[in-house]
Amino acid sequence: MSHERSTQIQLVNRPSGWPTHDDFRTVVTELPPLAPGEVRVANEFISVDPYMRGRMRDARSYVAPYALGETMAGGAIGRVVASAAPELPEGTVVLHQLGWRDVAQGPAAQFRPELDAPGVPHSLRLGLLGMTGLTAYVGLTAIAGMREGDTVFISGAAGAVGTAAGQFARLLGAGRVIGSAGTDEKVALLTSKYGYDAAFNYRDAPVREQLAAAAPGGIDVFYDNVGGDHLEAALDAFNDGGRAALCGAIVSYNAGSRTAGPDNMGNLITRGLRLEGFTIGNHLQHAPEFRERAGEWFAAGSLAYDETIVDGIDHAVDAFLDMMRGANIGKMLVRI
Structure with missing residues (x-):
């Protein structure tokens, strides 16, 4: 040819x-x-x-x-x-x-x-081993500063970034990993294949209610791919000193008008929260570290995709x- x-x-x-x-x-x-x-x-x-x-x-x-x-x-x-x-x-x-x-x-x-x-x-x-995986890794480590024992909530968890982020959080020592997805099939996959401790279908009931039930002890880290009601729910669920890595806001990408913002932004002040948006192009210095760790995890059979x-x-x-x-x-x- x-x-x-x-x-x-x-x-x-x-x-x-x-x-x-x-x-x-x-x-x-x-x-x-x-x-x-x-x-x-x-x-x-x-x-x-x-x-x-x-x-x-x-x-x-x-x-x-x-x-x-x-x-x-x-x-x-x-x-x-x-x-x-x-x-x-x-x-x-x-x-x-x-x-x-x-x-x-x-x-x-x-x-x-x-x-x-x-x-x-x-x-x-x-x-998983490219820009998508790097985005998940940087969001958890460099942006949200995830620590061992943290409870981590990931929105849009069955997508490319979400499936990577859930596994990386587990391998980095998270105490509990929770995800949201849009179908029951995806929810089942998160817990059966990707190591999530709990997951819910965001179409079944308000995200605020479902996240509160899945994380009765609150959350420490939020990796957000969705925005909107997921961000609002996380602001309710955060423990003091919680951190969010804002990677995407897919809920607004195809909206014909401006989407409403969270109604509980005051929690940022009263709980000492930190929300940081990022794009991976500004954090490429972390690529060598990611490639080494992800390569080791993949070779050991610790990553699914x-x-x-x-x-x-x-x-x-x-x-x-x-x-x-x-x-x-x-x-x-x-x-x-």
Whole structure:
């Protein structure tokens, strides 16, 4: 296969509310001959992630919004199939951020070589052993300062970050780990496979009530992927000196209007709480420590994972929309 064409998915409209297929288009591009120092990569997997919804807005954020008419950027992993860069010969497995395309081409500096380790699927470099896992690890350790014996509550616990965070919390010595999810199947998976001590379906009853029942002794750490009623419930449940790592607010990503804020912010003062938002790009100095610890845990058989895989670049939008609706368990990926 020559890989001289690249099928790519581009954003053409800024969605208001839920995105639809009409907000995207598929283009096929003829790739030019390699210039000196460039490589061509046949992608194996591309990542679809909640943060991408935020980048579809033309608004201030931690990273520039997607430009209309340009290919969706994001994590991908593949193998070099043609090279004019000696440091990345043909056959090298590489990670990059060129996103939603089946073939990527560019300067070698845009691609990071990855160890092609036996027994480690390449897809995990985008999930549990990649940026997703790093996000979970940094949130617990560097942001929330989790300590042995802490009771930890994780919202959106059956997603890619949540399944990683629950396991890491347990391995780091948490006294109790509690998670929320949106289906009974996911709740059962959290306790049977991912080491959660308790979990609840947030659709069954108010989160405030369910968290209070699951954590009668209160919580010390909150890892938030959801926001909204989950943050409000955590503010009620916090013990004195509680800490929150705010990683996502998926409840508001597709809202047509501003979502209401918590009604109990006064607890921040009376209980001496600390809430800190973060994005992983500002904490990459922790990556070597994470890779070492996660690698050891994985080699020891201490980490489980699920992947929800959609086949074909033409179904990247389907995968993204399904992920935003919570149809995935673990990491959502598109297999090329």
